[in-house]
Amino acid sequence: MVLLGRRTPATPRRAALAAAAVTALLATAACSAPAAPAEPEPTSGTEVEVFTWWASGQEKLALDTLVQAFRAEHPEVTYVDAAVAGGAGSLAKDVLASRLANGDPPDTFQVHGGAELAAHVAAGDVAPLTSLVDGTGLAEALGPQVRDLVSVDGTVYAIPVDVHRANLLWANSDVLVEAGLDPSATYPDLQSWFDALAAVRAAGYVPLALGSAWTQVHLLEVVLLARLGAEAYAGLWDGSTDAMSPAVASAVGDFATLLSFTNANRSSLDWEDAAGLVAGGDAAFTVMGDWALPALGAPVVRAAFPGTDGVYDMVLDAFTAPVGAEHPDGAQAWLSTVAGAQAQAAFANVKGAIPARSDIAPSALAAYPRSATETFRSAILVPSLAHGMAVSPEALDEITRVTGLVSRGEASTSRLQAALAQAVSG
Ligand code: GAL
Numbered sequence: 001m002v003l004l005g006r007r008t009p010a011t012p013r014r015a016a017l018a019a020a021a022v023t024a025l026l027a028t029a030a031c032s033a034p035a036a037p038a039e040p041e042p043t044s045g046t047e048v049e050v051f052t053w054w055a056s057g058q059e060k061l062a063l064d065t066l067v068q069a070f071r072a073e074h075p076e077v078t079y080v081d082a083a084v085a086g087g088a089g090s091l092a093k094d095v096l097a098s099r100l101a102n103g104d105p106p107d108t109f110q111v112h113g114g115a116e117l118a119a120h121v122a123a124g125d126v127a128p129l130t131s132l133v134d135g136t137g138l139a140e141a142l143g144p145q146v147r148d149l150v151s152v153d154g155t156v157y158a159i160p161v162d163v164h165r166a167n168l169l170w171a172n173s174d175v176l177v178e179a180g181l182d183p184s185a186t187y188p189d190l191q192s193w194f195d196a197l198a199a200v201r202a203a204g205y206v207p208l209a210l211g212s213a214w215t216q217v218h219l220l221e222v223v224l225l226a227r228l229g230a231e232a233y234a235g236l237w238d239g240s241t242d243a244m245s246p247a248v249a250s251a252v253g254d255f256a257t258l259l260s261f262t263n264a265n266r267s268s269l270d271w272e273d274a275a276g277l278v279a280g281g282d283a284a285f286t287v288m289g290d291w292a293l294p295a296l297g298a299p300v301v302r303a304a305f306p307g308t309d310g311v312y313d314m315v316l317d318a319f320t321a322p323v324g325a326e327h328p329d330g331a332q333a334w335l336s337t338v339a340g341a342q343a344q345a346a347f348a349n350v351k352g353a354i355p356a357r358s359d360i361a362p363s364a365l366a367a368y369p370r371s372a373t374e375t376f377r378s379a380i381l382v383p384s385l386a387h388g389m390a391v392s393p394e395a396l397d398e399i400t401r402v403t404g405l406v407s408r409g410e411a412s413t414s415r416l417q418a419a420l421a422q423a424v425s426g
Contacts, residue, residue, distance in 0.1 A: 004234030004382045047078040048330030050319075051099075051106035053092035055083035057272060058294035062351035066161070069343035074333040082106050087271040088214045088387055100125050105322035107331040111158055113149030113316035115237075116388030121152045126320040128155045132332060138339045141357040145381055149316050149389070158318035159335045160356035162348055165372060166289045166384045167222045167305040167313040169193075170275070174299050175284040179203035183299075187306035190226055190254055197261045200284040207261040209283035211269040213404035217396075218386040219287050220255045220403055220416075226307030227251035230380040236420065237383065237390040243421035252413045252420075259407055266407065289315055289387075293352030293368055312379035315387040316356065345369075395423035 054063040060083070067079050084092035089110070096109055105125070111117050120126045133139050133156045139147075142160065150158045173183030179200040187193035197207035210216060225233040228247055235241030236248070263269070263277065275292050277283035279300060286292075287305060296302075304311070319338055321331045337343050341364075344355035349366040354373045362370050383389035388396055402419040405411035 004230055004380060046076075046330065047080050047327055048108060048334045049080040049082050049106045049325075049327070050334060051082040051084070051092070051096060051109035053084055053086055053089040053110065055085035058350070058352075059291065061294075062347055065346040065350050066338055066343055069340070069346060070334055070337040073337050073340075077330050077333050079334075080107075087211070088218075090212070090214050090270075093393070100322070103324060105325045107325045107327045108319045108321060108334050111318050111320050112384075112388040113146070113158065113160060113318055114383050114389035115391055116393060117150060117158050117318065117320075118152055119393050120320065121157050125322055126157050127323050127328075128157055129159060129321060129335065130155060132159070132321075132335055132339070136336055136339045138357070141341070141359045143358045146316065146356050146358070149314075149383075150318050158320045159339045160316055160318040161338050161344060162317050162351055162353035162356055163376065164289045164291055164315035164317070164351075164353045164387075165312050165376075166218060166315050166387065167225060167308040167311060168290055168292075169285060169287055169303050169305045170278055170292060170296055171285045171301050171303075172278045172281055172283070172299055173301050175200065175203075175205050175278075175281055179205065179284060181284075183301055186303050186309075188309075189307045190223070193306040194257065197258075197285070201261065206263045206277060206283035207285060208258060208263075209274040209277035209286040210259075210262040210266040211271050211274040212267050213400045213407070214386055215269075215271050215274060215288070216259075216266070216403045216407050217400050218289070218384075219258060220252070220399075221385040222287055222305040222308060222313065223255045223258065224248070224251045224385075225311060225313060225382065226305060227254060230308075230311045230382050234382045237385070237424065239424045243424065244417065248420065249414070249417055252417045255416075256406065256413050267404070290352045290368070290372065294350065310379055312376050312381050313384050314381050314389060315384045316389065317353075318356070391423045399423055 052063060054060055070079060084095050086092060099105060111120060146160050146163065150156050150160050171183065176183045181196055181199055187196065200207040210219060224236065228241065228251060232241045236243055263283065271288055272295060274286050275288060275295050278286045279296055319335055321328065321335060325331060341357055341360050344357050345360050345364040348355045348369040352368055354369045354376055385391065399419050402411055402416050406413060406416050
């Protein structure tokens, strides 16, 4: 298992050579942090306000498993839910930013590992968690890649709870049959999949269900991964791949072609709505991370996104201890529960993820987390763009904005390519 490059905000071009980056990034993946804030002092832990975007549906049910474990371990601490709905934190991240700016942090908040966490560390938003990590045995339970994604300069700043895989293709087998396609067929490359999409369109179904801008960036990301391969995709985020190259131009062109196969109302749908088009038999395919698994029962089939077999496009969820929060000991209680093996197994089983800990017995895991853990162990790991792991929050906002413009026909694909290039240089 190797983790290919991710961008570290303070040193965007440090890992200039893709091959070297594989190991170099693992050894040095960190940004220059400001003087580390002190670890929180225990005070009276009467409650913990937990900020996430797991507000409804299956994601809320998964969060409930953590809450249940927390209540069993810490009956003295009141759990306060501060979830803000919107897939991928599309609304929650703005609410969080304004709370942090106003000096009103929640006691703990959900964060993605990699660039997103590093930006919070650089801003002095979150405290180090060294004692908690050492005290709970989590240090030994995390694989080096996962640990790296929650660390800056070797210090852990967030407790990872799960790892998702973004590069998955979901399909309604009944719709495929109606379109004359074999539901068990796999698509080794984009071209073969384009042919299938055309067949679905000819049969009168939506070929590819898509949602609003962040899901469009998610699609763009897996197309870049398929066209460029893992190493060059990862190199986009550390500067070792030229984002203005013809290969990137043609990937962005493929993305535009794919948009033409999607539902016209995409801008107004979140990922669950797009998944619902597939589950309900209106659309043949959708592209989404494995958090869609609990929502997509039979007759939906799942495969790696065309051309990305053997690659794990990682989305890592973690929780922080914000500086200046009202109940730091409530936060420490929450973090120690979610660091635990039992809580992580229960959560992964409902969420459709693998636990962040690498020491969980396969027998504690449901079928999907068990098989995904196997896949993860032998896969090439790359960081997700759409989910904040690869580039700074500002760069991702700009890519998301321009992707939305392209989707609405208000910007060209070359403008999108320039936004990708700007993400690293800017
Ligand atoms: C991701 C997050 C997942 C899931 C998904 C859809 O950003 O890491 O856990 O919540 O968004 O909302």
